[in-house]
Every structure is written in structure tokens, then in C-alpha cells.
Amino acid sequence: MIEIRQLSLQRGLKVLLQQADALIRPGQRVGLIGKNGSGKSSLLALIKGELAADGGDVLLPKHWRWAAVAQETPALDISALDYVLQGDGEREELQQALAAAEAQNDGMAQAACHARLEEIDAYTAPARAAKLLTGLGFAQHEHAQAVKTFSGGWRMRLNLAQALMCRADLLLLDEPTNHLDLETVLWLEQHLAALDATQIIISHDADFLNATTTHTLELAQQKLHSYGGNYDFYQRERAQRLAQQQAAYQNQQAHIRHLQSFIDRFKAKATKATQAQSRIKALARLERIAPAHLDSEFSFAFRQPEHLPDLLLRLNHADLGYEGKTVLHQVDVSIDSGARIGLLGINGSGKSTLIKALSGSLTPQAGEIVRADKLAIGYFAQHQLDTLRDDQSPVWHIQKLSPEAREQDIRNFLGGFNFHGDMSTQPIAPFSGGEKARLALALIVWQKPNLLLLDEPTNHLDLDMRHALTLALQGFEGALLVISHDRSLLEATTDRFLLIDQGRLRAFDGDLNDYRQYRLNALNPQTENGSPAPSAPSRKDQKRQEAHLRQERARLTKPLLQKMERAENEMARAQEEQKSLEAFLGMEDAYAPHNKEKLQQTLNRLTELKLKLTELEENWLQWQEAVDDIERQLQEPREQPEF
Numbered sequence: 001m002i003e004i005r006q007l008s009l010q011r012g013l014k015v016l017l018q019q020a021d022a023l024i025r026p027g028q029r030v031g032l033i034g035k036n037g038s039g040k041s042s043l044l045a046l047i048k049g050e051l052a053a054d055g056g057d058v059l060l061p062k063h064w065r066w067a068a069v070a071q072e073t074p075a076l077d078i079s080a081l082d083y084v085l086q087g088d089g090e091r092e093e094l095q096q097a098l099a100a101a102e103a104q105n106d107g108m109a110q111a112a113c114h115a116r117l118e119e120i121d122a123y124t125a126p127a128r129a130a131k132l133l134t135g136l137g138f139a140q141h142e143h144a145q146a147v148k149t150f151s152g153g154w155r156m157r158l159n160l161a162q163a164l165m166c167r168a169d170l171l172l173l174d175e176p177t178n179h180l181d182l183e184t185v186l187w188l189e190q191h192l193a194a195l196d197a198t199q200i201i202i203s204h205d206a207d208f209l210n211a212t213t214t215h216t217l218e219l220a221q222q223k224l225h226s227y228g229g230n231y232d233f234y235q236r237e238r239a240q241r242l243a244q245q246q247a248a249y250q251n252q253q254a255h256i257r258h259l260q261s262f263i264d265r266f267k268a269k270a271t272k273a274t275q276a277q278s279r280i281k282a283l284a285r286l287e288r289i290a291p292a293h294l295d296s297e298f299s300f301a302f303r304q305p306e307h308l309p310d311l312l313l314r315l316n317h318a319d320l321g322y323e324g325k326t327v328l329h330q331v332d333v334s335i336d337s338g339a340r341i342g343l344l345g346i347n348g349s350g351k352s353t354l355i356k357a358l359s360g361s362l363t364p365q366a367g368e369i370v371r372a373d374k375l376a377i378g379y380f381a382q383h384q385l386d387t388l389r390d391d392q393s394p395v396w397h398i399q400k401l402s403p404e405a406r407e408q409d410i411r412n413f414l415g416g417f418n419f420h421g422d423m424s425t426q427p428i429a430p431f432s433g434g435e436k437a438r439l440a441l442a443l444i445v446w447q448k449p450n451l452l453l454l455d456e457p458t459n460h461l462d463l464d465m466r467h468a469l470t471l472a473l474q475g476f477e478g479a480l481l482v483i484s485h486d487r488s489l490l491e492a493t494t495d496r497f498l499l500i501d502q503g504r505l506r507a508f509d510g511d512l513n514d515y516r517q518y519r520l521n522a523l524n525p526q527t528e529n530g531s532p533a534p535s536a537p538s539r540k541d542q543k544r545q546e547a548h549l550r551q552e553r554a555r556l557t558k559p560l561l562q563k564m565e566r567a568e569n570e571m572a573r574a575q576e577e578q579k580s581l582e583a584f585l586g587m588e589d590a591y592a593p594h595n596k597e598k599l600q601q602t603l604n605r606l607t608e609l610k611l612k613l614t615e616l617e618e619n620w621l622q623w624q625e626a627v628d629d630i631e632r633q634l635q636e637p638r639e640q641p642e643f
Contacts (some may be wrong), residue, residue, distance in 0.1 A: 003023055007056035008054045009039065009053055010054050016038065024200070024215075025199050028520060029214045029215065030200075031201050031219050032200055033216060033234070035220075035462050039219055048066065065170070067163045067166035069159045073203075076148055083147050083162060087162035087165030094122065095122075096369055098114070098117070101113060111621070122514065133186070134193075137347050138157070153179040154179075157180070160188075186519075188213040193211065206231050214229070216229065218238070236405060300417055308477065312339075314335070315369050319367060320357045327350040328500065330504070333505060335451065337479055338479060342513055345500035350503065374450070374478045375451060378449030379455075385433065411425075417439070419439070433459075434461055438465060450477075451481075452473075452478060452480045469489070470493060473493040480494070497515070525593060534626075557630055565579065567623075573615070577605075581606050585602060
């Protein structure tokens with residue numbers, strides 16, 4: 001297990017951890033959460049041994065191997081497949097040892113190497129590496145492509161594949177979904193949930209955390225708080241904890257006021273001096289309870305657009321692409337006032353190409369684009385942060401947009417994005433990615449757009465800011481088109497979807513669950529009788545399948561559940577009898593000469609009961625495991641297609 005004891009860490013003048021404690025048991029999948037800058041990545045660096053603690057300990061089992069995603073990828077000439085294979089360090093070492101043994105004609109060493117390679121299933125490693133690459137969105141022909149030919153985002157996917165290739169006891173993932181599209185995130189969820197390794201995952205994607213984690217570790221107020229469930233469980237439990245803390249704080253404040261009132265009234269009176277002094281001492285000894293509050297609070301809303309034309313923008317028979325290469329063909333789309341559209345499609349299908357054309361940063365190769373006279377676009381691109389000036393402040397960025405605006409009005413506005421005090425007037429160079437993303441959003445909000453075009457706006461945003469953005473978008477009065485792998489954001493802010501598939505844009509009739517099933521069907525286009533599968537799933541068929549699964553679950557689990565219920569009843573009766581017998585043994589009279597026979601019978605019966613309880617518990621656990629296996633098999637088909 002991982003044991004964190006009285007851990008303290010300071011970076012510069014900022015204290016990140018102060019005598020923090022936590023325990024992570026083998027096999028747990030832990031979501032590490034906290035606001036940006038709270039120290040989550042530093043905690044992972046401590047676990048990896050890259051940082052030294054200022055106090056306390058982080059203890060890992062000595063035999064554990066850990067794996068993490070490398071932050072940089074050299075421009076290598078080796079293929080993507082070979083790069084991923086390097087993630088299995090023991091396999092690499094054994095192959096080198098085998099080559100050395102063959103060079104020395106050492107038969108014993110060769111046999112030992114072959115035996116260990118067989119034991120770790122090394123001969124299937126290329127197939128497993130190829131499966132990882134495919135799951136992470138690499139086409140088959142790209143497996144042999146040199147690492148140096150891939151862009152930065154795709155190299156990060158290679159690093160993720162290399163980490164997943166490692167047969168690690170501990171897997172450390174820091175924002176693994178940042179460079180992934182929705183399809184790849186869905187695949188990664190399934191893959192991580194099936195791994196046996198202990199996992200610590202930093203993510204600001206609530207749906208991803210819910211799907212992949214079994215426990216939550218919150219870093220807040222320089223302490224670590226453990227929760228025995230996923231992110232939704234954490235939210236419920238945290239709400240209760242904060243409510244209890246606030247109630248205790250209020251009660252203590254009332255007690256403090258009462259003590260202070262007595263001291264103020266009577267400390268100068270001789271007859272009450274002793275009592276006043278005792279209360280002063282009591283007040284000094286009192287361990288203060290902090291008021292409950294959330295770590296980061298954001299409050300902002302999109303400003304009322306100055307104009308809301310009925311038709312904002314239209315593409316007619318447009319071909320879109322780059323330098324003679326057409327990515328999208330004959331695109332027809334209209335965006336009316338109040339439209340709330342989610343854009344779906346696999347990575348590389350042309351989603352960003354479409355949004356660039358709508359924003360005006362890409363000219364159509366053919367067809368026309370019609371814009372309303374009063375159109376005001378707020379465009380958040382995937383690389384929006386690159387447009388910010390690191391040597392300038394948040395206030396300066398808004399003053400460039402509105403030179404006439406009062407500085408105090410600008411600072412008040414920036415406060416809603418958590419830029420307070422000197423932070424609003426200092427250069428943004430030292431800002432984190434999340435802080436720069438908040439500033440980029442603030443610039444868009446300031447301009448009062450009537451059409452929002454958002455391409456992965458939640459990258460780098462923490463959970464609190466994502467929630468604030470979702471609420472703000474729900475109140476936005478203009479039109480919205482968004483690309484995002486954050487399903488919570490898509491589901492809460494859009495009411496229809498457009499799908500890009502094979503270079504064409506069309507409406508998608510369904511929700512995100514339908515889209516997930518559609519992607520699975522696309523990977524297996526033939527039904528059992530050989531006829532093509534429908535392009536989109538039927539809701540009626542899906543409900544019929546769900547009902548069939550419920551019936552099948554009941555049929556398979558009912559006998560086991562009945563056995564478990566009978567075992568529970570027997571255990572309850574045995575435990576009651578055990579308590580009664582142990583109560584007799586606790587009496588002094590039980591050891592009197594006249595109770596000698598009864599004492600012996602009691603001891604014999606206790607032995608029988610303990611054996612019976614052990615057998616019942618073992619049977620119950622076996623039946624429970626069988627029920628869990630049935631649930632898993634029904635939820636995940638045995639040959640689950642990979643995204």
C-alpha cells in the first residue's frame with residue numbers, strides 16, 4: 001500500500017501540504033482532485049521520488065514498479081510501435097540479456113531468459129502494443145511511422161500508450177484526457193477500469209473520474225481527505241462533511257461569544273475575577289474549528305448580447321479544407337439565434353476545420369458563407385492560450401479590447417474568474433494553464449458575443465471552473481456550437497448534435513449514449529445475418545435490449561441471491577447464539593464446579609459455531625463473486641470492440 005504520513009511540502013513561499021495523511025490500498029483506483037495549483041502534480045512527483053518532502057514520509061512497497069506518462073517525447077526515428085514497446089521495461093531488459101547470452105553461447109542464461117519472457121507473456125507484446133495504439137486513435141499504417149513525424153498532441157498519446165504498456169503495480173496519470181477526443185476517452189475509461197494496477201488519476205473530467213475510479217482523494221486546505229467512492233460519491237459526502245463542519249463552527253462561535261461576553265462583563269469585578277480568569281484560560285485552550293468553504297468559487301455570466309439576429313450564420317454547399325485538400329464536402333448548416341449544438345465526430349474528421357470556417361479564420365474552397373450584419377463571434381480555439389501575451393496582465397488584455405473601460409470595472413469583472421488583487425495586474429507568464437484558460441474565457445465573455453464557437457474549452461480547467469462555465473453557458477442567450485470531450489458539459493448545454501462522418505456533416509438523432517453505441521456499431525458494420533447495421537441506433541431496440549439484460553440478470557443471479565439470503569439468515573442466528581454463549585462465559589458463575597459440564601458444552605458449541613460461520617462466510621463470498629462476474633459480463637460484452 002501507499003502510506004502518506006504527516007507529509008509537508010512547500011514550493012517557494014506557497015505551502016501545498018501541511019502534515020497531511022492518507023492511505024491508498026493495493027488495487028484501488030484513486031481520483032486525486034483539488035483546485036488548480038493546490039499541489040496535485042507535486043504530490044505525484046513526491047510519490048515518484050522526483051521531489052523531496054519538507055516533512056513526513058511517502059512510503060511505497062519496495063518491490064512496486066510505477067509508470068507515468070512522460071511529459072516530453074524526443075524526435076525519434078523508431079516506429080510508434082517500437083516506442084510503445086519500450087514501456088515494458090522488463091521485456092526490454094530480458095531481450096538485451098538474451099542477446100548477450102546468445103553472443104556468449106550461454107545456454108543456461110538463454111533458457112532462463114526465454115522462461116521469464118514466456119512468464120511475462122512477452123511474445124504477445126507487439127499485439128498488445130498495437131491494440132493500445134489503435135485504441136488511442138492511431139491508424140494501422142501509423143504504427144510503423146517514425147515518432148518524430150507526429151505532432152505534439154499525438155506524441156502525448158504515444159507517451160500514454162507507453163505508460164499503459166508497462167506492467168506496473170502503480171499507474172500515475174496526470175490529466176490523461178487533455179489531448180484526447182471523446183471516442184478515445186471512452187476507450188481509455190474501459191481500459192483503465194480493466195487494469196489490475198493501483199491507479200492515481202488526476203483529472204478535471206467528472207464523467208471520466210466516475211467511470212475509472214473507486215476512491216477519491218481531495219487535496220484541500222493543505223490536507224488530504226479520503227472518500228470511499230468515485231467523484232459523484234465524493235460530492236455527496238463532501239456536502240455532508242462541509243455541512244457538519246459549518247454547524248460545528250457556528251456552535252463553537254456561539255460558545256466563544258458566550259465566554260467572551262462573560263469575560264468582558266466580569267473580569268474587572270473582584271467577586272467574579274476567578275471565574276473570568278478560568279474562562280480566559282478555557283478560551284485560550286479551545287481548538288478552533290475553521291468555517292467550511294469551497295476551495296475555489298467562480299461567479300460569472302455571459303453578458304447580454306447587444307444584437308440577436310434570427311439567422312446568425314449559414315454555410316451553403318461549402319467545401320472546406322487546406323491547400324487543395326478537401327476535408328469536408330458540400331456542407332450545409334444554418335445557425336439560428338438560440339441554437340445549442342454539440343459537434344461530434346472522430347479525431348481528424350474535420351470538427352476543428354468546420355469551426356474555423358464558421359469563425360472566419362478559414363476560407364471555404366467552394367460554396368458560400370453568409371453572416372448576419374450584427375454577428376459577434378466568441379471563438380475559443382484549441383490553442384487559444386497561445387494568443388495571450390505572457391508579458392502582460394489580465395487587465396491589459398481587456399483594455400486592449402476596450403480602451404475606454406474603467407480599470408476598476410475591469411478588475412471587478414475579472415474577480416468573477418478568480419483574478420483578485422495583484423493577480424489581475426501582474427504579467428501572466430507564471431500563470432498555470434488553467435489560469436490562462438480562465439483568462440481566455442474572460443476575454444470572450446467581455447466581448448458580448450451572440451454566437452459562441454468553442455473548441456475543447458475545458459482543457460486545463462478544474463472541476464469548479466468547469467461547473468461555473470456550464471452554468472454560464474446554460475444562461476447564455478445567444479447561439480452555441482461546442483466541441484468537447486467533457487460529456488457533462490455537452491449534455492448540460494446542448495440540445496442537438498451534428499455529426500461529421502466520412503467528410504460529410506449531418507444531423508445526429510440521439511443523445512451521447514446513442515452516439516457511443518453508434519461508434520461501436522461503426523466498428524462492426526455487419527449484423528449477424530450479414531446485412532448492414534443501421535447508421536444510428538434505435539431507441540426502441542436499445543430499450544428492448546436493456547429489458548432483456550434485466551431479465552437475464554434476474555434469471556442468472558436469482559438462485560445465487562437466494563442462497564446468499566439463506567446464508568445471511570443462518571449467520572445471523574449463529575451470531576446471536578454465539579453472543580449468548582459468550583455472555584455465559586463472561587459470568588464468574590460459569591467456572592463454578594457445578595457448571596463444569598455446561599462450560600464444556602458451551603466451549604464445544606462455540607467451536608462448532610465458529611467453524612460454521614467461517615464456512616457460511618466463505619460460501620457467501622463465492623456467491624457474491626459469482627453475482628459480480630455475471631454483472632460484469634452483462635455490462636461489458638466479452639469481445640468489446642475498441643475505440
